[in-house]
Amino acid sequence: MLNYDVIVIGGGAGGMAAAIESDKTGAKTLLIERDDKLGGILNQCIHNGFGLHYFCEELTGPEYANKFEKKLAKTKVDVMLNTFVKKIDGKNITIVNENGCQVVTAKSIVIAMGCREKTAGSINLAGTRPVGIYTAGQVQRMVNLYGKMVGKRVVIVGSGDIGLIMARRLTFEGAKVLMVAEIMSFTSGLSRNVQQCIKDFNIPLLFNTSITRVVGTDRVEGVYYAPVDEKYNICGREKYIKCDCVILSVGLTPETSIIENLKLNPVTNGAFVNEYRELIDEKGVFMCGNNLHVHDLVDNVSIEGEIAGHNAGLNALGKLKHGKAYNVKFGDGIRYVLPSIVFGGKNEEVTINFRVGYKIVKKFIVAYVNGKLVNKKYCMSLNPGEMQSISINKDFIDGDIEVKIVDGGFLGMGV
């Protein structure tokens, strides 16, 4: 049976970063990728805006991926392309490619398989099911990698980033984007995308609007849409708009289906991990990137991949130390924190990622340990669509951590 110190599953942004860091620890590393090239979803993201933080450059997706591929090429990492992972059973991985099917095993595995798009079924899109209903990423791939158009008059459902990007992309290619219908009262996308893809192109962005049904027998002919309240119940008159294409940008979800019996956080649909990005329930199994929780910036995916890969390597070499474990809790208004467990230590910082559940304005994000304030961060404005972080000096961690949102009247005294 083929055996490695570390096996990384997924050769996108998270996986490449993990494999590079694993190799640096001296661990014998294998990277498995199902596509015929590395890069993952970056390969179809031809717009720029990647790498502003990590490289201090504004790169396209393929350019960002290419920089990591070059770094990877300088390592001793074995890469298997066109290889599909059929099953993960503990540390045994069943792989399939045109050379055969075999089970490979490792002391640590890093799972970086990314996420998938939510579909018409996820939102119970009613009406008929003709040709012309796609997810935004599916259209992105068709346009950017195949050079083909799938619609001329487009309605976009959901103001997630991919939908916003595709609104602009399709307009460039001559389609008419009639509107973006967002069911909530705010967008889940990045503010810069709303500006650069929607406002700059005068595309109507309708909040509190639901697409109630699709019409069309062979092809989409139009959609009905209506205003909805905060419980998503229809609260106004239905209107009709003619279109030939409905594009769903209604969210992403970590692609965790391959891992048997994985306990998932219902908020992220991803696993629970400690600060090493190691599964709480299974030592030696690490996850990173969108496979763990959906990110907004690939730069953060790379950083997270590095954490996972580095610690996976140390774990394989018997060098990973787990100090005293403390829980990370969170207060009202915060949707989730990651990691859920941090370890005691000295002279180092640990960064907690989190998302707020609604837009907050002029508040403090604070972190407490045993009732002591250990860090605070002032936020003019914070959106659910933008992942945030707060760092804590481990010298102060001698108990469970709580991350909270507090008012501006707060003056830094213990409560």
Add this chain to the structure above:
Amino acid sequence: MIYDYAIIGGGVVGSAILNKLTRLGKKCILFEKSDDVANGTSKANTGLIHAGFDAHEGTLKARLNVEGNKLFPKLCKELFVPFKQNGAIVVGTDLEKIKNLYARGTKNGVSNMQILDQPTLKQLLPNLNDKLTVGLLAKSAGIVSPYLFTIALAEESVLNGSKVVLNYEVKRAQFTGTHFRITNNIEEFDAFWIINATGAQYNSIAKLLHSETYPIKYRIGEYYLLDSLVSPITKYSVFPLPTATSKGVVITPTIDGNILIGPNATDISDYSTATSVSGLNEVKEKAKEIFSNIPFNKNIRNFAGVRSIVGEDFIIEKSKRVQNVINIAGICSPGLTSSPAIANYVAFDLLGLKNKEKEMKRRTPIETIRDKTPEQINAMIKKDKNFGKIICRCECVSLAEIIQAIKSPLKPTSVDAIKRRTRAGMGRCQGNFCMAKVMETFDKEKNVSFDNVAKENPQSKIIIGEIKG
């Protein structure tokens, strides 16, 4: 060449009749107006093989349901179609109504039924709502893929000399005195008999044939299909007590490992498979009355099918108005279960055929890797390396399987036809990942160019043009 029998309509009933008549050595042709068989109600139902306690005594429905149920296991084995007799349980609070169903089942000839008390019910259905206290278990009930069953019936027929013509909409059928000349205004065929098995479109073909028309009521049924990863809520197909209009919203495992929930029963004036917000909510609420913890957030697809209803029973008859025409109308539930028995009824009771069944060349099912061990998959890849190239990640479908489907006897040309044969596109990403790859495969196999691949009918091409750039 004059065919013995022309069947109009490639649903499960038309395909079952085609298969039966082929086995009886007859020269047969089937016309289907869409791009594939099973494209109407036959692909959009619950896939249940009913035991037969629900149909009213003395009806054709009751007789053919029970006969059909008995024929299914052997037929599916011959056709290489997966079938499982998982059993059905009707649940409720009214013991009298359960006893009535039991009595009706007995009268209809259903065996292997058992009335369940609450402790037994809880044992068999641990997730059941506590307020449901009595049940009826019917062990002869089963689950099958209704479209795969239809495809298999048609494929076996084609392999044994019959003809299936897809994308053929019958426009005229003129009786010459001895036989019918059938045309779609492009190509003509001749046949001695016509069997109208067009389902929802029965009346338009009946008018064309000058045979009897019937008042068809359309009743839509909407569904939820949950991710196969969801823990099985039930091993059995679970029903509420039936009402006058329908068997009710069922919660059932499918043969492919999903959980299927539905259908409701709403009368509609025009034929349409559109789901509605209110209809889907109705299905959800009714299902929650049986199992309160159904994870609807793991829904991967909603769809709907339309029942065609004529009065209280099936219409399966020789036309009295025109000679050599068989009318088949109003095949609503238990249509799927009854289909092999309907075929027998047409062949023996109506047409009076007495031929012995000939030895049939069997179809070759598509070899799948998803259910094999690493050793088995390895051997398959050594034989054909296309088994090692994965097209559909969610359902683990290899390129070899897509190619086998493209080359299969009916020569399918649409993405959805490949989906029904291989499951590529039926998983949780709903074809997001694999649709373009299936299109590429059509192109590579030189069946259809990438730009011309349709989702279903030729009018549903996926690509509408090139990018400007």
